[in-house]
Structures are given as C-alpha cells and as structure tokens.
Amino acid sequence: MKVLIVDDEKHVREGIKLLGEWEQNGITEIFEAGNGEEAIQLIQTHKPQIIFSDMKMPKMDGTLLMEWIKANLPASKTIVVTGYDDYHYMRKAIHFGSMDYLLKPVDPEILNHTLETAVKEWKKEEADRMRKASSAQLINEMKPVYRDRKLTQLINSDIIEEDLYKEFGFHLSQNYTVALVRINHKAIVAFQGGRDLAYFTILNIINELLLENECGIGFRYLASKGEIVVIFWNQFERITDFLAQIYQTVKNVIHISCPIAIGKLVDKSSKLIDSYQHAKQVLLNSNLLENAESRVYRQDELPVVMLKSLMAYSSNIELAVQAGEIGAFEELIEQIAFDYTENHYLSFKQLIHFENEYLVISNQWFKKYDIPIKVADDIEKRIDGFFDKNGTFQLEDYKERMKREITLFLKKVKQKSSQKNSNVISEIEKYLQSNFDRDVKLQEISDHFYISREYISRKFKQEFNVNISDYIVKIRMARAKSLLKNSQLKIYEIANMIGYQDDKYFRKVFKKVVGVTPNEYREVNMNKK
Structure with a gap:
C-alpha cells in the first residue's frame, strides 16, 4: 500500500514519517508533497490509498485538495492534520470525506490508531469493490445470453413481460416483422x-444500425441452430434497405455471405412466431445457384413447391452398385x-432434403455390405x-464430393467381397x-453356401489349383x-471307409494317384517298420 503526506512544513512531514508504524500496516511506499498542486501530481501518478493532508497550505490549500480527491480518487482514505483546532476546518474535512482529524503536534498513539483504522476500512471497501466489479462483469457477460434466452421465449410465447423486455430495448408496437439471418x-x-x-x-453490427434508427433488435435465436432473429417494430418501409446494409457490412467484415429473409407483417407480439416461420x-425457398450481389430475400406469398425425391432413383443406384465402378455412377449423378x-x-x-435422403440410402448400403458407418x-x-464468399452454391464441387464418397464406398465393398469370398x-x-x-x-455345396456352382468351381480352382x-x-x-x-483292415474295408463302394475301383484310383497298388504300398511300409 502507498501513503502520501501533504504539508508545507518539512519537519511535520518528517515527524509523521518517523512516528508511523508503516510496515505493521502493510505500507511499502511513502510520498511527500509541500502543497496541493504537488499532491495532485503525485496522486495522479501513484494513486496512494492513504493521504495525510494539512489544511492550510500555499498555492492550493487542504480544502481544495480534498475536493479534488473526492472527485478523482474517492476510494482513498484522507486524514486531516492541522494546527488549528477550528470547527470550520473540521466541518470542511467531514464534508469532503475525511475519515479523521488530527491536531498538531501529532500524538504517536493517535496517529497509529488512525492509520490502522484507515487501512482496515480501505481494505474492507476494496474487497467490496472487487466483489461488485466481479458481479458486474459476470452480469455483463451473462446479459447477452439472458437477452437471447428471453427474446427466444418471446418469439415462442403468447405472453410478454413488458418491463422485462424494455430492459433489452424491445418496444411494444401495433405491428411487428421478423427477419432471419442464417449464420453458417x-x-x-x-x-x-x-x-x-x-x-x-x-x-454488434446489426444492433448498432437498429439502435441508431430506433426500429428493432437482433438476438441469437436459441431454438434453432445457426440463426439470428431481428424483430422490427418501426420503419417497416425501410426494412429491406436496413437489412441490405447489414448484409453488406457483415460480408465486408467476415468475408462470408450470411443470407437474410424477411417475414410477413403481424399485428401482435403473440404472432411473432408466424412472421418467423414465414x-x-x-x-428455404431461396435459389442457391443465383449469383446475387445481395442475399436479402422477401416473398409476400409463399409458393407451393414439390420436393424431388432421391428414392425415385433407387433401382438405378442398385444397378450402379452392382456394377462396382464409379463410371456407372457418373452418368446417374x-x-x-x-x-x-x-x-x-x-x-x-431441396438441397437439405436431398442430403438427408442421400445419407439414408448410403447407410442402407453400408449396412447391406456390413461396412462400418461413420456418423x-x-x-x-x-x-x-x-x-463461395458470395453465397452461391458450387454444384460442381458438390458433385465431386459425392463421387469421392461413392468411390471410397465401392472400394470398401470390393475389399469386403474379397474377404468374404476367401472365407467362403x-x-x-x-x-x-x-x-x-x-x-x-x-449342387449340394451350392445349396449349402448359397453360391452358384459356377462361382464355387471357378474360385476353388483359383485357390487350390485343382477342381x-x-x-x-x-x-x-x-x-x-x-x-x-x-x-490290419482289409482293402475293401478301407475302400468303404473313404467313400468307395467298389474296392476294385478304389485299387485302380489308388494306383493311378500313388503309383502302386494298395497291397504294394502296405507291403513296402510294413517292411520299413
């Protein structure tokens, strides 16, 4: 902590420095000033917590100094030290916030008791200030989240708490319009x-313009991912212009297109959800292929649009999968x-609908071939x-991604089929x-393993080099x-045991394969023993 001693008499300053129990009270730095003007310079530079000041000084007396301190460093603790036991000075000291009044010559015991009290009070008040600052910071951090939550509730509610929404700058009106900003x-x-x-x-960009024109408020819509909602309650004829300006400013700042759509006009806050849904x-109806300078959309009447379904191409997809080559998919894509x-x-x-169906069909094929599915x-x-940065959908790049994904799938199918065939x-x-x-x-093998005879015959020959x-x-x-x-089994018994009912046929086959008759083979091996 820091202390400033202000007095035009040097011996008084020295006496206070000598008598004070500074270390015991946590004082690490002591500064001196001969008048109020010097004191202000030191206060601005060092911001002392405790200030001892004389009342009667040249250039700027203690009264003016204390008035300045109250305005510029109100958290500090001031203690008046004067040789005048005068009620007029005491009253001035109290008026400007002095915590105590000491007479010269200063009594050491009174000085240190006053110093100890001043330090304790400053520390207590500083702890309160820190708590309040921390609470204020938390409130400021939470206020946008709280605002977003309450205004999201407003969109989806029939009830409006008038006082609460005034806190966020929301105005009651006879009419409202909702605009939707997509944050991708x-x-x-x-x-x-x-x-x-x-x-x-x-x-910040949105609300700065709305506040300037006193026409609406923007907030993060927590009921749906990636959306900012703007509620307009005034200047409806200028909404398109305002949103065009917002669109361009956001694009200039982040170099990304954030499309905006305007809802229909409604006559009460309970219908805000209708304007939002519009x-x-x-x-959702906006044309993604259009290369537009500004993507602020408005449709007073919503058209009825029939969505195309990828399921209609299921048979073509199945044929392409069976072909097993990406070339079979390219024409289909x-x-x-x-x-x-x-x-x-x-x-x-339409694009979202396509993507959903594409993933459903993909997952079905992955399951069919027992290939792990990535979520x-x-x-x-x-x-x-x-x-792209202008918000135009790059269809050719999208088709290339599909081809890469399908190529990877076909590769996994081939690997799986190869493993399966080898196992079979x-x-x-x-x-x-x-x-x-x-x-x-x-035919028995074919029926047992559910595989064609031709396939079994061909793959078996490839694997073992014999039919x-x-x-x-x-x-x-x-x-x-x-x-x-x-x-010691007889030849005909051995023949029967290994599947030959005719021992003569067995003898013939054995000689052809082994090169000797069964009897000769037995005789040779018996002699070896």
Missing part, C-alpha cells in the same frame, strides 16, 4: 471456430443433378462448405474334409495311405 459454419470458422465471438460481432420458408436444378433453380430446402456430420455443416472358399474346404467319405455333389472332385480324391488317398500304414 464458414462464418464460425472465420472467427477461428469462436462461435460466441462470431455471434457477438455480427449482433421468414424461414422464404430462406449428372442425371440427378440435371433433374434437381431444372431452370437453374435449387432451393435450400454423419450435421447436415447443414456438410452443405456449408460448398458456398475356406469354409467349403472344411466342408469337403468333413464329408470326403461320401459322394459330395457341386473339387480331384481335391476329394486327394483327401481320400491321404486317408487311405494312413490306414494302410497303421491298420
């Missing part, structure tokens, strides 16, 4: 992902794009990346090994050799 993902990215900062900046439909952008018109509503991003976030052939091999002792037909019938003979001969080596 690119606008948030422009602020390095700072969503609150993006809304704060854009709302504005939303206007925005071009056809869909042509159908959806008839007369060079593509509405925001889709927010629909509008997927779309937002395809608008392994299962067929196990099936043959378990049933080698009977006559297994190709299925030869593979069965190979298993049987291996089993026969094992039995001939390690048992």
Whole structure:
C-alpha cells in the first residue's frame, strides 16, 4: 500500500514519517508533497490509498485538495492534520470525506490508531469493490445470453413481460416483422471456430444500425441452430434497405455471405412466431445457384413447391452398385443433378432434403455390405462448405464430393467381397474334409453356401489349383495311405471307409494317384517298420 503526506512544513512531514508504524500496516511506499498542486501530481501518478493532508497550505490549500480527491480518487482514505483546532476546518474535512482529524503536534498513539483504522476500512471497501466489479462483469457477460434466452421465449410465447423486455430495448408496437439471418459454419470458422465471438460481432453490427434508427433488435435465436432473429417494430418501409446494409457490412467484415429473409407483417407480439416461420420458408425457398450481389430475400406469398425425391432413383443406384465402378455412377449423378436444378433453380430446402435422403440410402448400403458407418456430420455443416464468399452454391464441387464418397464406398465393398469370398472358399474346404467319405455333389455345396456352382468351381480352382472332385480324391488317398500304414483292415474295408463302394475301383484310383497298388504300398511300409 502507498501513503502520501501533504504539508508545507518539512519537519511535520518528517515527524509523521518517523512516528508511523508503516510496515505493521502493510505500507511499502511513502510520498511527500509541500502543497496541493504537488499532491495532485503525485496522486495522479501513484494513486496512494492513504493521504495525510494539512489544511492550510500555499498555492492550493487542504480544502481544495480534498475536493479534488473526492472527485478523482474517492476510494482513498484522507486524514486531516492541522494546527488549528477550528470547527470550520473540521466541518470542511467531514464534508469532503475525511475519515479523521488530527491536531498538531501529532500524538504517536493517535496517529497509529488512525492509520490502522484507515487501512482496515480501505481494505474492507476494496474487497467490496472487487466483489461488485466481479458481479458486474459476470452480469455483463451473462446479459447477452439472458437477452437471447428471453427474446427466444418471446418469439415462442403468447405472453410478454413488458418491463422485462424494455430492459433489452424491445418496444411494444401495433405491428411487428421478423427477419432471419442464417449464420453458417464458414462464418464460425472465420472467427477461428469462436462461435460466441462470431455471434457477438455480427449482433454488434446489426444492433448498432437498429439502435441508431430506433426500429428493432437482433438476438441469437436459441431454438434453432445457426440463426439470428431481428424483430422490427418501426420503419417497416425501410426494412429491406436496413437489412441490405447489414448484409453488406457483415460480408465486408467476415468475408462470408450470411443470407437474410424477411417475414410477413403481424399485428401482435403473440404472432411473432408466424412472421418467423414465414421468414424461414422464404430462406428455404431461396435459389442457391443465383449469383446475387445481395442475399436479402422477401416473398409476400409463399409458393407451393414439390420436393424431388432421391428414392425415385433407387433401382438405378442398385444397378450402379452392382456394377462396382464409379463410371456407372457418373452418368446417374449428372442425371440427378440435371433433374434437381431444372431452370437453374435449387432451393435450400431441396438441397437439405436431398442430403438427408442421400445419407439414408448410403447407410442402407453400408449396412447391406456390413461396412462400418461413420456418423454423419450435421447436415447443414456438410452443405456449408460448398458456398463461395458470395453465397452461391458450387454444384460442381458438390458433385465431386459425392463421387469421392461413392468411390471410397465401392472400394470398401470390393475389399469386403474379397474377404468374404476367401472365407467362403475356406469354409467349403472344411466342408469337403468333413464329408470326403461320401459322394459330395457341386449342387449340394451350392445349396449349402448359397453360391452358384459356377462361382464355387471357378474360385476353388483359383485357390487350390485343382477342381473339387480331384481335391476329394486327394483327401481320400491321404486317408487311405494312413490306414494302410497303421491298420490290419482289409482293402475293401478301407475302400468303404473313404467313400468307395467298389474296392476294385478304389485299387485302380489308388494306383493311378500313388503309383502302386494298395497291397504294394502296405507291403513296402510294413517292411520299413
């Protein structure tokens, strides 16, 4: 803490410095001034918490100094020190906020008691000031959130709390119009992902113009993602001009187009939701392919628009998937794009509808091929990346993204099919090994594994370099050799055990495969033992 001693007599200043218990009271710096003018300069520079001041001084006396302190450093604690036991000075000191009055010569005990009291009072008041400042900061930080919440409730409510909304600058009127500003993902990215900062900046631009013209208020609409709502209660004939100015200013600041739609005029606050919904439909009907200088939209009458459905192309999509090549999709994508952008018109509503159906169909195909599905991003976030800085939708870039996604899907399908085919052939091999002792037909295998005979025959030959019938003979001969080596079974018994009812045919096959007869093979192996 800092102390300033003001007196035109140096010995008085020295005496106070000598008598004061400064360290015990947390005083680290002491400054001196010979009159009020010098004191003001020191106060402006160092802002002392405790000030001892004489009342009668040249140039500027204690009365004028205390008046200046009260106006410019009211938090400080002043203590008057004078040689005049005069009620006039005491009254002046009290009037300008002095906390005590000391007579010269100064009594050390009284001085230090007064100093201790002044320090305690300053610390207590400073703690209160800090609490209030902290509370005020919190209120200021929360006020926009509170305003947004209450005005969002107003849009969706039949009841208006007049006093509450006056606090935010909302005016009661005979008529209202709602405008809707869309804040897309690119606008948030422009602020390095700072969503609150993006809304704060854009709302500052909006409300500065509205406040200047006393015609409305803007706020973040919490009931729907990515929206700012503006309520107009005055100057309805100038709304389009105001919003055009807001649109251009926002675009100049963040270099992103934030389209705006104007709702219909309503005659009471309970109908604000009707004006909002009208504005939303206007925005959803706006043409994304139009290269417009300003994107402020107004439609007094909403047209009835039939949305095209991607489901109508399901059979074509299935054929393209079965083809397994992106080339099969390219013509289909071009056809869909042509159908959806008839007369060079593509509405925001149609694009969102398409994106939703596209994800539904994609997920169905992913599930069909048992491919892990990545959870889709927010629909509008997927779309937002395809608008240029003027707000025009880049259809060609959007089609390229679809082709990349489909190409990746087809690649995964091929990988999955390859793994599945390899697994099936392994299962067929196990099936043959378990049933080698009977006559297994190709049709039986086809029925068991739900795969065509031609496919089984071709893939088995590719995998094992022999056809299925030869593979069965190979298993049987291996089993026969094992039995001939390690048992006293008769030849016809071995033949029956491995699937041959005719032992003569068995002998013939064995000699052809092994090069010797079963008896010769047994004799050779018995001799080895």
